[in-house]
Amino acid sequence: MELRVRMLNINYGYNRQLMERCRVLKEYAMFVDISRQYMRRGLPSQAAVEDAIQYCIEQKILAETLTKYRAEVLGMILEEFDKDKYERTLRAEGREEGRKEGKEIGEERANRLIRALLEQNRMEDLERSTRDRKYREALYEEFHI
Numbered sequence: 610m611e612l613r614v615r616m617l618n619i620n621y622g623y624n625r626q627l628m629e630r631c632r633v634l635k636e637y638a639m640f641v642d643i644s645r646q647y648m649r650r651g652l653p654s655q656a657a658v659e660d661a662i663q664y665c666i667e668q669k670i671l672a673e674t675l676t677k678y679r680a681e682v683l684g685m686i687l688e689e690f691d692k693d694k695y696e697r698t699l700r701a702e703g704r705e706e707g708r709k710e711g712k713e714i715g716e717e718r719a720n721r722l723i724r725a726l727l728e729q730n731r732m733e734d735l736e737r738s739t740r741d742r743k744y745r746e747a748l749y750e751e752f753h754i
């Protein structure tokens with residue numbers, strides 16, 4: 610038996626196509642993001658969630674559900690909220706974003722080096738740079754990349 614699992618990041622700002630197809634999921638992600646913003650401002654958990662609920666109702670984000678089930682939502686979120694886990698999640702998300710940004714910068718840097726070496730027809734240097742990190746770094750310095 611083989612099990613395949615597809616995990617989707619449903620944090621606000623991710624998987625836009627999915628969010629556009631499911632308004633409730635998008636609004637839930639917005640509500641969670643707003644709650645996190647209030648918590649990052651230093652509000653106690655309960656106050657942050659209460660303020661987020663009120664804000665979302667006013668902005669018509671999950672307004673019907675939050676109005677009807679306000680106490681249940683507050684209780685559920687506070688019961689399940691684990692500050693340490695939340696902070697670990699924030700750090701992990703930050704690392705993920707940093708890796709993504711670093712990868713993009715690294716790819717652009719490598720592409721600039723490749724273009725420079727190709728323009729000068731330095732194929733042996735190009736080939737060596739793929740195997741030798743120190744040599745590649747020297748080439749970056751040579752080309753001021």
